[in-house]
Every structure is written in C-alpha cells, then in structure tokens.
Amino acid sequence: MAAEPVDVLIVGAGASGGVVALRLAEAGFKVTCLEQGDWHDRAEYRGPELDWELTMRKQWSTSPNVRGLPQDYPLDETDAEISPLMYSAVGGSMLIFAGAWPRMLPSDFRVRSLDGIADDWPLTFEELRPYYERTDRQFGVSGMGGDPAYPPGGEDPPLPPLPLGKGGLKVARAHTKLGWHWWPEFNSILSAPYDGRRACVQRGTCQQGCNEGAKASTDLTHWPKAIGLGAKLITGARVRKIETNDSGLATGATWIDREGNEQFTQAKVVVLAANAIGSTRLLLLSADDRHPDGLANSSGLVGKRLMMHPFANVGGLFDEDLESWQGQFGCSIESFEFYETDESRGFVRGAKWGLAPTFGPINAALPSRAGTQIWGPDHHLHVKAHLGRGANWGLFGEDLPDEANQVTLSKTLTDSDGIPAPEVHYKVSDNSRRLLDFHIEKASQSLLEAGAYTVEVDRLMRYSGWHLLGTARMGDDPATSVLDRWNRTHDVPNLYVVDGSCFVTSAGVNPTSSIVALALRAADHMVETRFEQQVPV
Amino acid sequence: MTADPIALGDDPLAALDPDARATFSALAGHLIPEAHGMPSAADVIGDARLRFVLTTRRDLLEPLLAALRPGLGEDAASRLATLERDDPEAHAALISTIVFAYYTDREVRERLGYPGQEAKQLYSWKVPDFIEEGLTDQVIARGPIWRDPATGRRAEPR
Numbered sequence: 001m002a003a004e005p006v007d008v009l010i011v012g013a014g015a016s017g018g019v020v021a022l023r024l025a026e027a028g029f030k031v032t033c034l035e036q037g038d039w040h041d042r043a044e045y046r047g048p049e050l051d052w053e054l055t056m057r058k059q060w061s062t063s064p065n066v067r068g069l070p071q072d073y074p075l076d077e078t079d080a081e082i083s084p085l086m087y088s089a090v091g092g093s094m095l096i097f098a099g100a101w102p103r104m105l106p107s108d109f110r111v112r113s114l115d116g117i118a119d120d121w122p123l124t125f126e127e128l129r130p131y132y133e134r135t136d137r138q139f140g141v142s143g144m145g146g147d148p149a150y151p152p153g154g155e156d157p158p159l160p161p162l163p164l165g166k167g168g169l170k171v172a173r174a175h176t177k178l179g180w181h182w183w184p185e186f187n188s189i190l191s192a193p194y195d196g197r198r199a200c201v202q203r204g205t206c207q208q209g210c211n212e213g214a215k216a217s218t219d220l221t222h223w224p225k226a227i228g229l230g231a232k233l234i235t236g237a238r239v240r241k242i243e244t245n246d247s248g249l250a251t252g253a254t255w256i257d258r259e260g261n262e263q264f265t266q267a268k269v270v271v272l273a274a275n276a277i278g279s280t281r282l283l284l285l286s287a288d289d290r291h292p293d294g295l296a297n298s299s300g301l302v303g304k305r306l307m308m309h310p311f312a313n314v315g316g317l318f319d320e321d322l323e324s325w326q327g328q329f330g331c332s333i334e335s336f337e338f339y340e341t342d343e344s345r346g347f348v349r350g351a352k353w354g355l356a357p358t359f360g361p362i363n364a365a366l367p368s369r370a371g372t373q374i375w376g377p378d379h380h381l382h383v384k385a386h387l388g389r390g391a392n393w394g395l396f397g398e399d400l401p402d403e404a405n406q407v408t409l410s411k412t413l414t415d416s417d418g419i420p421a422p423e424v425h426y427k428v429s430d431n432s433r434r435l436l437d438f439h440i441e442k443a444s445q446s447l448l449e450a451g452a453y454t455v456e457v458d459r460l461m462r463y464s465g466w467h468l469l470g471t472a473r474m475g476d477d478p479a480t481s482v483l484d485r486w487n488r489t490h491d492v493p494n495l496y497v498v499d500g501s502c503f504v505t506s507a508g509v510n511p512t513s514s515i516v517a518l519a520l521r522a523a524d525h526m527v528e529t530r531f532e533q534q535v536p537v
Numbered sequence: 538m539t540a541d542p543i544a545l546g547d548d549p550l551a552a553l554d555p556d557a558r559a560t561f562s563a564l565a566g567h568l569i570p571e572a573h574g575m576p577s578a579a580d581v582i583g584d585a586r587l588r589f590v591l592t593t594r595r596d597l598l599e600p601l602l603a604a605l606r607p608g609l610g611e612d613a614a615s616r617l618a619t620l621e622r623d624d625p626e627a628h629a630a631l632i633s634t635i636v637f638a639y640y641t642d643r644e645v646r647e648r649l650g651y652p653g654q655e656a657k658q659l660y661s662w663k664v665p666d667f668i669e670e671g672l673t674d675q676v677i678a679r680g681p682i683w684r685d686p687a688t689g690r691r692a693e694p695r
Contacts, residue, residue, distance in 0.1 A: 054590065201656035326655065336682060340691070366633070
C-alpha cells in the first residue's frame with residue numbers, strides 16, 4: 001500500500017525551510033523535509049581550537065568547491081566573476097553566515113518606479129515589516145530601534161545591541177564628526193541569553209560555526225521546535241526531481257538516500273528552500289516532456305537574473321591595538337549614508353557598509369586578498385601592523401538583475417550521486433563597478449577620519465557570493481515572473497519557492513532577514529488559504 | 538626520493554625524506570627569518586608543528602612535496618620564484634604550510650600578544666559608551682535618511 005502523502009514536502013533545511021516548517025507544523029500540517037546535509041554538533045566547530053585558521057580554508061571553507069564534501073554539490077563557476085558560497089546541513093548556510101541582519105529599505109521595493117531600472121516588487125516594506133518583527137523574535141536579534149535609515153515605528157529587536165568594540169567606537173565617532181550615518185548593526189546573534197540559547201562570547205569565529213549557539217541558525221532556532229510538533233526531517237537526502245502529474249500539479253520528489261537508493265516522497269504541496277542556485281537547479285532538473293525547459297518555467301526566467309552582491313573590503317590600519325580579532329562577525333556598526341540613489345555619482349542605487357573583525361595571525365601573515373605578500377625580515381612588521389590593529393568596512397553593493405547572469409545545468413560536472421551540477425554564469429556590471437569605486441573612496445575617508453594611518457582595499461572579492469538571489473523572481477505577471485506574490489509558482493499551483501530565488505531586486509543589504517521574513521509570509525498564506533489549495537488527487 | 542603518500546599511514550611526515558625536510562627548513566627560514574624580536578620559521582617549525590599542520594590539512598601534503606622536489610636548485614629565492622611562476626598550487630601549499638606551522642606555535646603567538654580566539658563575557662545590561670557619549674542621539678538629530686517611495690525624496694521627519 002502506498003504511503004499517505006505528506007501535506008507539505010520541503011526541500012532544504014536551511015533558513016527559509018526551517019521557518020516554513022515551524023509555521024506549518026504549528027498550524028497542524030504534516031510536514032516532511034529532505035536535507036542533503038546532516039546535523040552538526042556545536043563541538044565540531046573549530047573557533048576555540050588551534051586549527052581554526054587552517055580549517056577555515058578547507059574543511060570549513062564557505063565554498064563548496066573548496067570543501068569538496070560528498071553532501072555538497074560542485075559548482076561550475078568557470079564563467080563566474082564571483083564564486084557562490086553555501087553550506088549543506090540542517091541550518092544550511094546560516095551555519096557559516098556572519099549573522100548580520102539588516103532589513104531592506106522602502107526604496108528597495110520600488111527600484112523601477114524610483115530609478116527607472118530593474119523592477120518593482122509586488123509588495124512593500126510596510127507589508128513585510130510585521131514579518132521582520134516576528135522573525136526577529138524567532139531568531140533572537142540584537143540591535144537598537146530608532147535608526148533614521150528606516151521608517152519609524154514598529155517593534156525594536158528583542159535584545160540590546162552587541163558591543164561596538166574599540167574599532168567600531170572609533171568609526172562611530174568619526175562619522176559623528178563627518179555628519180555621516182552610522183548605527184549599531186542588527187545581528188541575529190544573542191547579546192543576552194534568549195530562548196534557551198547562550199549569549200555571544202565575542203570569539204569572532206561566527207563564519208565557521210558558533211560554538212555557543214549564540215548565532216542563530218534554524219538547527220537551533222526552528223527545527224527542534226518543528227520536530228517537536230511532528231515535522232519529519234530526513235538528512236542525507238538528495239532530491240533529484242520534483243514529479244508532476246497530468247494535471248500539472250506537483251506530486252512529490254524523487255530523492256537519493258545515503259546508501260544511494262532512490263526514494264519517492266508523495267506530497268500534496270512541495271516547497272523548495274534550497275537557495276537560489278539549488279532550487280533553480282531542481283526546477284531545471286525536473287524537465288520532462290510536459291516541461292521541456294524545466295518546471296515552472298513558462299516565463300523562461302528560471303535560473304536567470306542571478307544576483308550575488310559584488311563585495312569590496314576596505315580595511316584601515318591603526319597604531320593602537322584594537323584587539324580586532326575579537327567581536328561578532330556579524331558587524332558592529334553599519335552605515336547607510338550613501339545607500340540611496342544619487343545620479344550625480346554616475347551610478348544608481350547604493351551599498352550598505354558593515355564593520356567587521358579582522359581574523360587572527362595567519363590571516364595577517366598570508367598574502368592578502370588583494371595579493372600583497374611580505375616576506376623576509378619585514379614580514380614580522382607586516383604581521384604586527386595587521387594583527388588586531390584593523391577595522392574593516394565590508395561594502396555590499398546593490399546588484400541589478402541581468403538575465404545573462406544565470407544558473408544552468410552542467411553537461412559534464414555532476415555531484416557524488418551523478419546528478420548534473422549547476423553552471424554559474426555571472427559578470428559584474430559596469431554600474432556595480434562604478435558603485436563600488438565610489439563607496440571604496442567614501443569608506444576610505446571614513447577610516448582615515450577615524451585615525452587609520454593607511455587603508456587597504458580589496459576591490460572586488462572573488463569568494464564573496466554569500467547572497468544568492470533572484471533566479472525565480474516573484475511578480476504579478478506570469479509572463480515576466482516565476483513566482484506570484486506569495487512565493488507560489490505561476491505554473492504549478494502547489495509548488496512554492498521560499499528562498500532567495502524570489503528576490504525581484506537584490507537591495508544592497510545582507511538578505512537573510514528578508515529571506516526568512518518573506519518565507520514566513522508565504523507560510524502564513526499557505527495556512528490561510530489551506531482550504532483553497534489545489535492538491536493532486 | 539619521497540615516500541609514496543598513499544602508503545603513509547597516519548604520519549604525514551613519513552612522506553618527507555631528509556632532503557625534502559632540509560629544503561623545507563631553508564625555505565621557511567628564507568621567508569620568515571629571525572628579525573624584529575621574532576624567531577626564524579626554520580627554528581620554530583619542528584616535527585610537531587609540521588605534523589600538526591599536515592595532519593589537519595592532508596590536502597597540502599602532495600603539493601608541498603611537489604614544492605620540495607629535487608631539481609629546482611639550492612637557492613631558496615630562485616626556487617620560490619620558479620614555483621610561483623610554474624606551479625602556483627605547490628607554491629601556495631608551501632607558503633600555507635610554513636605560515637600555518639609558524640603561527641600556531643605557542644611562543645610565536647605569545648610574542649605577538651595573541652592569545653587565540655578567547656571567550657569574553659558580555660555585559661549587555663550596561664549602558665554602552667556610544668549612548669553615554671550621545672553618538673546615536675546626534676545621528677537621530679540629523680533626521681531620517683531613507684528615501685520615501687511615495688515622494689522619491691528623503692523622508693520628512695514625522
């Protein structure tokens with residue numbers, strides 16, 4: 001006898017998958033999730049250990065191509081100027097993200113109307129704000145309300161801000177002199193114990209897993225609760241195809257278990273939450289006679305408009321010891337001074353700046369990302385100048401959508417189960433280059449005003465594709481969008497994509513808080529419309 | 538001749554014969570010599586440090602052996618230049634191995650004043666310095682900076 005179909009099958013147990021699973025489980029849905037990675041024990045993270053800076057460059061690299069783990073899928077990035085970064089596990093890429101948690105701004109939802117380029121979103125900042133507030137509470141966000149970069153009103157984050165650190169305070173004072181915006185950064189990192197989790201200890205190793213569990217990830221914040229409510233999470237499960245029936249509805253997913261056996265899970269509704277490359281890959285892998293160009297792709301836009309936020313790092317060096325290897329990573333402070341469009345600058349849109357720590361002695365000693373290497377007697381002076389004496393502005397520039405930037409399927413490269421790997425095609429636009437040039441100059445001015453005696457610039461970092469966005473954009477018109485305003489595919493009424501694929505434009509901020517707010521909004525809608533939901537018979 | 542890495546067992550140092558080991562030390566001392574109150578990498582990197590690195594990062598062993606292979610001459614600077622030009626993977630593995638081994642040495646870290654990534658308690662109930670100094674008050678006093686989609690202009694204070 002065939003197994004009873006689950007109400008909702010989720011693919012991917014990361015940020016958005018965890019949020020949707022918990023919301024649906026709370027509403028009484030029978031939820032199953034397939035995750036190709038596994039659970040991690042916090043004791044596995046290397047932050048307090050001597051090998052931290054060794055393993056961050058291999059076993060705990062943010063690039064699946066560098067890690068080369070069997071649960072990763074490789075990426076053909078030969079034609080990409082930025083390398084996509086991700087992690088396969090329960091909690092997903094949140095295990096290795098920094099934890100910075102800014103929201104998008106009102107103008108980000110109206111880029112076409114305001115700047116005459118790209119597209120508007122089918123929703124507004126005000127519509128999303130209540131979901132930001134709910135997810136802030138779920139994840140445990142530290143920060144401070146009242147930031148004049150955002151509209152007033154609404155709830156403050158549940159926890160007070162994390163420390164600025166010596167470098168952050170210097171730069172905040174400098175911005176006061178310059179009359180420039182700065183504000184304590186929102187981080188999904190606990191400044192105090194919260195919801196059974198411990199507070200941050202400022203170790204500065206957030207991107208290689210948080211040993212304290214202070215940095216939010218859904219393996220801590222959502223999955224235990226969802227499982228407690230009856231959700232089923234299957235790890236080591238690699239989905240290779242979303243199946244459909246003659247009525248054009250999704251019927252479930254075919255997947256491969258740890259032993260290499262093919263399995264099928266039948267479902268009434270399928271939710272993809274595998275990031276903007278993984279979900280796109282699955283839609284393309286699900287091509288068949290009825291959907292020769294891939295599932296949900298009547299618009300031809302599946303995989304297209306990939307946005308990854310071109311990133312530059314501007315580091316100031318100071319005479320005094322700032323102990324800048326410590327602190328949340330995450331950011332201490334942010335600046336939106338030059339975020340909004342000013343066409344006199346020669347480009348549109350802008351960038352958020354986030355001030356971050358600077359790693360330990362091995363990072364100071366190895367050739368810099370800009371290629372600088374000092375050997376011989378002066379090597380020691382170089383290391384002493386860099387270790388603990390830096391303040392780094394990370395600049396995330398808004399990446400405008402371009403259909404040529406896209407994910408396709410490789411004809412030659414496969415994962416460890418023989419499934420075609422994604423091929424990433426991505427070029428940095430002229431607008432992005434001009435934008436970064438401007439912001440680098442301004443960020444340098446900021447650090448020099450703060451007392452830096454010199455500034456070092458990494459103009460366009462290759463390994464900076466943390467933010468994977470836009471490959472199945474939402475919109476009201478099925479001819480020009482893949483998803484509707486509720487993250488449901490226009491073509492397949494019981495198929496949703498709830499990760500960063502849905503982004504219409506990228507904004508210029510770290511996107512995870514927006515991804516999970518949108519995912520919660522989609523899940524709420526699934527609950528509210530459960531009796532109208534079309535499902536396979 | 539170096540040992541076959543496949544037959545190493547658990548000790549990666551078994552792959553380095555005395556010639557390779559001597560070449561490694563010469564290169565380490567060339568790149569990081571004794572100076573400015575810091576010891577030479579040739580003196581710091583003994584078997585324990587090298588074993589630690591190559592056990593943690595097995596992936597470095599093969600390209601490291603390539604960097605230490607005979608036939609590239611005795612001169613350290615010349616070997617490094619050749620490797621950087623002709624075999625960047627081996628060059629990178631050599632540099633990484635030396636840096637990893639040197640900067641995980643306790644005495645080196647002590648001389649740098651680097652205690653490792655320490656756990657520090659937060660006192661989030663304390664009023665932060667930036668509040669005491671009125672820094673955020675000044676940001677607020679300058680007014681809103683977000684762009685209002687309704688007008689296309691910077692928002693007016695409410």
